[in-house]
Amino acid sequence: MDPITLEIINSSLAAYADEMTNSFWRSSYSYMNYEVRDFAVGFIDREGRIITQSRYTHPAFTGDLGYVVKAAVDDIGESNISQGDIIVTNDPVVQGQHLNNTVVFAPLICDGRIFAYSCVRAHLHDVGGATVGSGGPGATEIFQEGLQISASRLYRKGVANEELYRLIERNTRFPEIVRGDLNAQVAASKLGLRRFLELIEKFGRATIEKAVMASWDMAERAARKAVSAIPSGRYYAESFLDNDGIDLEKPVPIRVHVEIKGEEMTIDFSDISDQVKGAMNSGYYGGATNVGRIVFKCLTTPRLPSNEGCFRPLTIICPEGKILNARRPAALYEWSVTFPTIIDTTLKALSNALVSRVPAATRGDPRGAWISGFNEATRKYFTINIPHPGGHGARPTADAPSPKCSIQQGNEHGLPIEIVETKNPVIFERYALREDSGGAGRYRGGLGTDVMAYLELDCDVRNQMSRSKCPPWGLDGGGNGATNIAFTVDKGRESPLLRTKIHRLASGERVRVLTGGGGGHGDPFDRPADKVRDDAVDGYISIAAARDCYGVVMNQKFEIDEQATATSRNKRGEAAQ
């Protein structure tokens, strides 16, 4: 294939995905989409393979998209699909993600047969179920979590299926927002379709097909090359999540085997937790495939557009009945809660083999606390997703970055406090860095955040965080980061907010969410004393932590006591010998 034509076709497809991203983002209706950007777009080929996907959105929305589209087409029957049809699905059996995540796609028909699909997957604000925003703690079956939409036509030959729209609207607490977002999805997938057709007109179907296949081959080569740079062998690491969401005393083990054989990698989840009673399960595609692909891409082709070829050297093993391959009717609302821990554990397994490429652990959780209620004054439901960026791990040669969302959430944005307060009866008192939460190390782990808010009416709050017992680990002698924790504060008295229960938050009562920090990298006693002092001056660490974790002794004016510091650091050095 001629390299110039190839580059033109593939950069065109990537540019169209960006264009669809912008169109959907700017015309969407739920804050989960316009502000948080909980969506992704892509082109899928007739066989369900990924042609290309949006670059600046949500990684966990893309790894399994091809399988979901292919299954939807099989359900309807390819021969029944016509030009102008638009299909909608959130079918949990295939998708294995929570029911809010809804795929809308349009078939591209060329020379009388289907050539590709233009897709937008987005988070619908609410699809029914036990609590506002869908899902909810205590759910043990998918039936409690909301409306299940098996593959259906939202448009037939260009005409909207009003009956289906009405059915969906009846099943959500936010009919206007959901209808608006579905329409924005339809419009963006049609936009992708138009662009793709223009490209076919210009280059012809056969040339594009060749270019796409060539791009897969190229991505595959790059991925193989990256894998072959990892020493062959079997690697293993483990960790755990607090509990299954129902039984507080039942930890959820996360055990990951990785095998590198030449240019190929196998991620084996055979020893991971069985599927659980609560809602932390996911399906094979939405769970095992998705999280395996995310970590694989991070390790091999982080800067390349995501396509089918990127994943060819990867084999994923996950038997049925595991937490990442749950049997129906498992509850799925918290489908991605396990991902940060799985990603970190996989990286931990490889950390000795890839010393210079793997950061210490993140806070290991993608969520914070969720507030919902009904405002009698406006007669409307409301939900508030408390902003929850958290700590990332220290790099092998640098301090961690500022608090961010988890790796699998990618370009997801936190909600501005001013927007949340404008739209809801809430007051935030604090949105701050959490002092001393970053793991100590030659390179310091990232800080978590400390957020406190109250409402001016009674509402429900639930703690969505699931990693408060297994701390974010450091690497190469680095210390652990602080764990995730949430409280309610009533008249100055803090009580832990348990994640299994909905707490009725009285008007004026505070909710406080502390996201975890990231692990440190390297021995903290090797961190230059002036850097430790800088961290203390900036309040990233306390003077006590400077002394206890870093062996740097200073007074309240941050003046270092050189002698005491030398003594303290030597003592540790002798102990180590």
Added chain:
Amino acid sequence: MIRIATDVGGTFTDLAAYDSETGEFIIAKASTTPEVVNGVSDVMHKARVDAAKADYFIHGSTIAINTVIEKKGVVTGLITTRGFRDVLEIARGNIVNSFDLLFTTPPPLVPRRLRLEIDERIRADGSILRPLDEAEVKARVRDLMGQGVKAIAVCLLHAYANPVHEKRVAALVREVCGEAIFVSVSSDILREYREFERTSTAVLNAYVGPRVGAYLHSLQGRLAETGFRGSAMVMQSNGGTMAFELAKVQPVRTMESGPVGGTVAAAHLAAKAGYRNVVAFDMGGTTAKLSLVRDGNFEISEGYWIGGEEHGYALQLPVVDVVEIGAGGGSIARVDEMGSLKIGPTSAGAVPGPACYGKGGNLATVSDADLLLGRLNPDYFLGGELTLSPQKSFEVIAAQVAQPLGLEVMRAAFGIIKIADTHMAHAVRLMTVEKGHDPRDFVLVAYGGAGPCHAVAVARELNIGTVVIPANSGILSAVGMLLTDAKEEFVLSRICALDVAVPAELELLFQELETDGFRRMQSAGFGSSDIYTRRAVELRYTGQEFTLRMPVTEPTSSEGFLGNLRKRFSELHELRYGHAFDKATLEIVALRAEVCGRLEKPKLDMGPHSTGKVAAPEYDNRQVYFEGCGKVPCRVYRRDRLALGSHITGPAIVEDMASTTVLHPGDTGVVDSHGSLIITVAPEAPNTAAEHGEILAVTT
């Protein structure tokens, strides 16, 4: 009346001046000097312009943006609401490059130790939840003084809704520090929500404030020495100008001072040639900058990043929407680890520059490809200032592109150009098609060192039928500055359903917004008849966040005012996003007013040209490579020898000091009365597909 415009770029300081009495139009160029004001003095001296007679001096410079990019701002402190000092560091919590495990975040411009909190709180509706603790403010200001800050930014939660506390804090800072400290207040700069973006904007303003202020002060001194007694103005990012005194207080508005002038000039010159819809295409050494003019107005965007989203700083202000992509003459062509040919975004810059410069550059660039294809004249680059080496270009393209890809060298060179052109076409498409505009309704105005060389191919790719290459395309930004009006923008965030809005109340709010601007324009010397306003409302469907900006051209008292607004909104929403709702409720989110002071524009008309065809004097003839025909003999013209009305037919090359224009076979060009070369682009040749096939055959 004489108006002088100077534009300071990285390499050159340009001047354009116009005397409305004599009709004289002066241009000059001098080297940019390390002490920037010296370069400005030099260029004024060179131009022999009588500053004492000038009424206006308009200035564009990169000092504000460079201060940020080079991190040369002053030690800056931040005063903010209790509980929120870390907003600046937490930012929005997103990872721009999703799969990058080792991503980094830029250090905040104000370190945590200099971000101090005070007791106060305003609610989203503007009401006061906690009063301001004035004693604490004073104490914190003293703390900051003790730590040696030179500037203080103030950003309090919900100050866009009610700035009363911010104003009081600013007064207290003054009370404690006098004039020794630069103060930047968020609500003075913008009245919009999103605390991170607003804080970042106020901080950027503080961070660059003292340096920009000192620069403008020293420039004022130089101007005084020349006897200048008129109004000194600075170019703003939004396409208008502002008085030096205001720019000293809000320097953050001048961040994109440079590129904007070019857009203004492109719009003006195209309009003179009868075109209202313009893609302004400015391709230089490192990047191509694209901006859109629709129906005579530039497209404005809200919010961007200084230094890019991954490693840069958020700035939430209106800016002429300039899309910048890493495709310039110096952009490096390479074969990546996957075996695909990539152009840019890294650039060889001016030093060492492309391999053909012979200044030590040894990487293949777009300019090397242009030279090899015969488009550039090795003996007449920058008017002969630099002799180019085609041999060097051949060597690097052969070794770095042709051999790894198994292509013949000329094919490889053509491939480099083709890919660079495609990138630029995509960028144009993003700005037009994505917003519902058909690129075929636009003309492409090309300038900058490399713009005219690539313009026709980019236009053809987009089915754009006309390309305009302005005269003086090398100093177009300075020319544009002579064509601007003074402009101030005011925004009021106010959420209310359109159905219940009362036009008379909207009228009062608009007038309130405009009053302050009117006063400021009057004090800047504009008579009432020269002050004009433009109004707009930001609308959205209830539930959406992003808005569409609807210009308000009819009086608020006109019949069916609100109904018309709804109708126009639905049309635009359908156009932009492919759907619209007939019955959904609409919300007004903000009112906007621009208050402008009209300045007389220079007449750039160079006189009537003959209506008959004027034969162009051929200067030279050389072999140039074109798509579909390979190397063919090509006529070469000198731009300065083309009389008004000259006709030329492609294939042809037109050379001037600053750039080289390429006309492909089938294109025709004519010089209009403003000296602009208007090119009619031949439609895509029917044999292009065959050409693709031909390329395909090369490697398979």
